[in-house]
Each structure stands twice: as structure tokens, then as C-alpha cells.
């Protein structure tokens with residue numbers, strides 16, 4: 001029986017029997033069975049159409065015909081490993097290098113974001129001769145053992161923090177120790193990193209790297225204050241370490257104004273290593289590490305080959321090239337700026353209307369850039385207590401209204417908007433109108449409960 005002819009209940013039963021429950025489903029109480037997708041839309045087995053606000057992996061749109069064709073055409077000719085000379089890998093590296101600052105000119109191709117971050121860790125350790133890593137609180141950098149160790153989001157629920165891992169506070173100016181009223185949150189948060197580094201050094205530890213997502217996403221769609229990364233890089237370099245920018249969720253033009261999210265930090269800031277994944281292949285398993293000549297040379301000096309069976313295959317590189325071509329041809333970076341700004345404006349209006357909407361944008365900073373937007377739901381303005389249950393309720397009501405959205409952040413109260421880059425102005429209007437109707441309905445329910453309570 002074809003998989004898409006099986007009933008949803010049967011699929012769920014088989015999945016529960018055969019697939020580990022550690023592999024979770026969205027909307028576990030009523031999962032969605034998706035059988036096809038196109039652009040920014042996903043379709044269930046009944047043909048119902050959902051607007052997809054979740055899938056930043058389908059970067060240029062689900063099943064984009066040019067990307068699908070590139071994979072198909074290359075698959076018909078050759079797919080093998082990168083030990084043979086082939087034009088795709090060099091063409092692709094060249095195209096990527098044109099998007100990056102000049103020092104980031106050596107490339108490694110891999111299959112997943114986790115592989116990219118694991119290699120970044122190896123590169124950092126070889127180059128510096130040090131072992132330790134500084135990470136931001138609540139970060140997630142991948143599912144390999146090495147990366148669980150540097151992901152507070154995971155290790156806090158597992159074995160805990162290793163002695164070689166040091167955690168700095170998230171540069172969150174809405175909930176963190178230095179907020180929107182602080183005169184210089186960039187310096188204040190960077191000084192926290194400096195303090196973490198000094199404390200580690202006092203214990204005889206040596207810093208190999210600082211890892212951060214250019215825009216911490218699992219941490220709650222955070223936009224670090226401008227200048228923060230340069231200041232951090234200064235402290236890390238002084239300690240002999242390197243700066244790793246994880247662009248796995250946020251690269252490839254998603255932030256609109258720039259191709260890479262780290263570029264929001266200013267022209268002068270250049271990381272030592274950049275890791276890419278997810279959107280890079282529009283769903284095909286592609287990932288990349290870009291680094292500087294000195295870092296790459298130190299790794300080469302070990303004399304040990306770096307071999308990755310599938311990484312950099314002609315098909316993967318054809319797909320990566322097609323994604324870059326579509327981004328350019330359809331001007332999706334500029335599109336992310338205009339649609340993202342429009343969506344932010346609509347969400348700001350929701351903040352005025354509904355007290356549960358906390359941070360969308362504050363006068364001195366924004367909680368979104370391009371098509372990377374967080375809506376921080378709060379129980380009350382004074383305490384900014386995360387409205388966790390309300391966020392879960394909203395997400396499930398939106399799903400009933402054919403909008404797929406999810407939450408993030410330590411309090412799981414941040415509605416995150418990371419749709420495919422072809423998300424339209426009309427989609428923004430539709431989604432916010434649905435959000436507005438659900439919030440109004442929630443408020444009415446609360447009001448009638450209160451009236452009932454008073455009458456009793």
C-alpha cells in the first residue's frame with residue numbers, strides 16, 4: 001500500500017510501534033499527516049492547505065522546481081564522493097566565497113549542521129591547541145555527543161555541564177540581566193563572556209572557541225545588540241580561542257539586509273569559522289564549514305585526511321548551487337526584508353491590542369529581522385513572565401486554522417516565524433488575522449470566566 005493511502009490513524013499506530021518516541025512529532029495530541037508541499041504551503045492527506053511558518057529548511061520554498069531539477073539532472077549523470085575532480089564542488093565553493101568576507105576562503109562540505117559544528121570544534125581545537133568552549137545559555141548546536149556537550153538546551157536535562165564547557169548569559173535585552181534601558185548592553189553582555197573566560201582560566205582551563213548562533217534561535221529568537229560579537233571576539237582572541245558563528249538556522253539571506261546574520265553585527269566583524277546547514281540545500285542534506293587559511297592550515301598540518309563519504313558530492317553541490325541561483329533570481333533576500341518588515345508591523349499592532357503580546361519590537365531594538373521573527377508572549381508586562389500554556393494553546397488553535405507555527409525559548413513562550421523565504425505579504429495578513437481572532441477569542445473566554453467567578 002502506498003504510504004499516502006494509509007489512513008492517518010494507521011500511520012500514527014505504525015509510527016508509535018516502529019519509531020522511537022524520542023523522535024517527536026509536532027502537535028503530538030493531534031499530529032498532522034503531510035503528503036506534499038509546494039512553496040510556503042503544506043498539504044495533508046485530505047488535501048487541506050496549511051501556511052507553513054516553521055520550515056526554514058525549505059528556504060526557497062518546498063520542492064522548488066529548479067532545485068528539484070538540479071538534483072534530478074545531476075543524479076542522472078554522476079553522484080560520487082569528493083575524491084574525484086569535479087566542477088560542481090569548486091563552482092559551489094567559489095559562489096559561497098563570493099558571499100563571505102575575504103578571510104573565510106577555505107571550505108569543507110558535509111551532510112548536516114551537526115557534522116558542521118563537530119568539524120568546527122575539531123578545527124578550533126587543532127588551531128588553538130586548547131580544549132575548552134564557551135557557549136551561550138540555552139543554545140543548541142546539534143545532536144552529536146560533542147555538540148550535546150556544548151548545548152545547554154540539551155545537557156541540562158542529561159549529564160550536566162562538562163568541565164571543559166563554560167556558559168555565558170544570552171545577550172537578551174528583553175529578559176536578560178541587561179535590558180532595553182541599559183546604556184550599553186553589547187559591552188555589558190560581552191563583559192559577561194570576559195568574566196566566564198577569566199574564571200575558566202583561573203582554574204587552569206584554556207579556551208579553544210566561543211560558539212554562538214548569529215541569532216540565537218532555540219534561545220528565543222534573540223537579536224544580540226550590535227557590537228556584541230566584536231567585543232566577544234576580542235576577549236576570545238585574547239584568550240587564544242576562535243569565534244564560531246553558527247549560521248545553520250539563520251544564514252542565506254533570511255535576515256534580509258545581509259546574506260549572513262553575523263553581518264548584522266557590523267562590517268568589521270568576521271568570525272574565524274562559519275557553519276552552515278538546513279537552508280543551504282532546501283531540504284537536501286548539505287552542510288558546510290567555511291574558515292580562514294590559518295585555521296585550515298593547522299588542521300592540514302596533522303597530516304590526517306578529512307573524508308566525508310557524501311559531503312560535497314556532485315548532487316549536493318548542484319543542489320547548493322541551485323539554491324543560490326533561486327535566491328538571486330527571485331531576489332528572496334530583498335523579499336525577506338519587505339515581507340518581514342510588513343509582518344513585524346502587523347505584529348506590533350497586535351502588541352497594542354492584546355496585552356499577552358510582549359516583545360515584538362521595542363524602541364531601541366527589534367525582536368525580528370527579515371523573516372526571522374519572535375513574538376514573546378507574557379502573562380503580564382511588569383514581570384514579563386512567560387505565557388507558556390497560552391503559547392501552546394495558540395499554536396494548536398492556529399493549526400486548526402491551517403497555520404503551522406511553533407514555539408521556542410527557555411519558557412517555550414516565543415512564537416517563532418521562520419517561514420520559507422517565498423512567504424508573501426498576503427500570507428502575513430492571513431496569519432496575523434487568524435492570530436488576532438484567536439487572541440480576541442481567548443480574551444473573551446477569560447473575561448466571561450471572570451464575570452462568572454464574580455457572580456458566584
Ligand SMILES: Cc1ncc(COP(=O)(O)O)c(C=O)c1O
Nearest residue numbers: 112113114140141142248249277
Ligand atoms: C543552530 C543549530 N545548529 C546546529 C543544528 C544541527 O543541525 P542538524 O539537525 O542538521 O544536524 C541545529 C538543528 O536544529 C541548529 O538549530
